[in-house]
Amino acid sequence: xxxxxxxxxxxxxxxxxxxxxxxxxxxxxxxxxxxxxxxxxxxxxxxxxxxxxxxxxxxxxxxxxxxxxxxxxxxxxxxxxxxxxxxxxxxxxxxxxxxxxxxxxxxxxxxxxxxxxxxxxxxxxxxxxxxxxxxxxxxxxxxxxxxxxxxxxxxxxxxxxxxxxxxxxxxxxxxxxxxxxxxxxxxxxxxxxxxxxxxxx
Numbered sequence: 418x419x420x421x422x423x424x425x426x427x428x429x430x431x432x433x434x435x436x437x438x439x440x441x442x443x444x445x446x447x448x449x450x451x452x453x454x455x456x457x458x459x460x461x462x463x464x465x466x467x468x469x470x471x472x473x474x475x476x477x478x479x480x481x482x483x484x485x486x487x488x489x490x491x492x493x494x495x496x497x498x499x500x501x502x503x504x505x506x507x508x509x510x511x512x513x514x515x516x517x518x519x520x521x522x523x524x525x526x527x528x529x530x531x532x533x534x535x536x537x538x539x540x541x542x543x544x545x546x547x548x549x550x551x552x553x554x555x556x557x558x559x560x561x562x563x564x565x566x567x568x569x570x571x572x573x574x575x576x577x578x579x580x581x582x583x584x585x586x587x588x589x590x591x592x593x594x595x596x597x598x599x600x601x602x603x604x605x606x607x608x609x610x611x612x613x614x615x616x617x618x
Contacts, residue, residue, distance in 0.1 A: 420468035426485065432459035432475060432498075436485055450479035450488035460502035464509050474499030478514055478527055491527030495519070503545045505552035506594075513555060513572070515542035520557065522572050535572035539563065546590035546601065556601055558587035565590070565603060565612075578612055 418424035427435040427444070432455025434447035449455075453475040460474035473479050478492040478499065497516050505511040510526040518541045521532040540561025548554035553571040556578070558564065563577040564587040582603070589604035599614035 418468050419463060419465075424484075426461060426463070426471065428459050428461050428473075430457055431455055432473070434461070434473065434485060447485040448488070450475060450477075450490070453477075454498075456498045456500055458500075460499050460514070462502055462504050465504060465506045466509055470509075472502060472504065472512075474502040474514055478502060478512070478532075480527065490529060492521075492523070492532050493530050495521070501542060501545045503547050503555075505547045506549050508552040511547075511552035511571075513545050513547065515545060515557070517541050518559075520545075520572065524552075524571070535568075537568075537573075537575040538566040543586070543588050544590045546592050548592050549594045556590050556592070558590050558603065560586065565601075567601070580612070582610060583608070
């Protein structure tokens with residue numbers, strides 16, 4: 418919990434949810450949304466501003482306003498389980514969710530039927546990173562030959578950021594939030610790389 422270090426959230430296989438209020442000395446289970454089963458690693462996110470609000474991703478995206486005790490669906494049923502879910506740090510109404518090679522976006526906090534499917538990239542999505550101050554600037558790591566794509570308009574258009582990356586798997590992305598917000602870090606299955614805007618190093 419970003420506002421209380423005594424509170425921890427956790428997930429285990431297929432979407433089982435846990436919470437601790439004493440830094441993990443003991444834990445208790447949270448109910449699964451609608452009793453559903455998620456992916457082996459089920460997406461779980463805390464709201465960037467409201468610590469009582471958390472989100473989880475199954476075949477629908479769910480939201481809880483009471484720390485995971487009760488859940489309500491905030492998306493349509495996508496027909497498969499979510500692999501990744503991210504909430505924009507600078508705008509908690511903007512969210513992106515990945516289901517294999519399918520990516521969806523909402524900019525109104527989520528409602529059933531109001532998630533737009535994005536296109537213009539290829540491959541299954543391994544990671545989503547949203548810029549810390551611009552909710553429309555996102556990066557995705559994929560298993561395609563292009564590896565990394567970046568969009569500056571909320572996913573309407575994408576550019577490949579392959580540059581001189583080696584032929585390893587692109588697995589994890591994060592934007593730098595302490596030194597230079599336009600540095601993007603990429604974890605591959607061999608090595609960590611970074612991209613500085615308009616320049617690859």
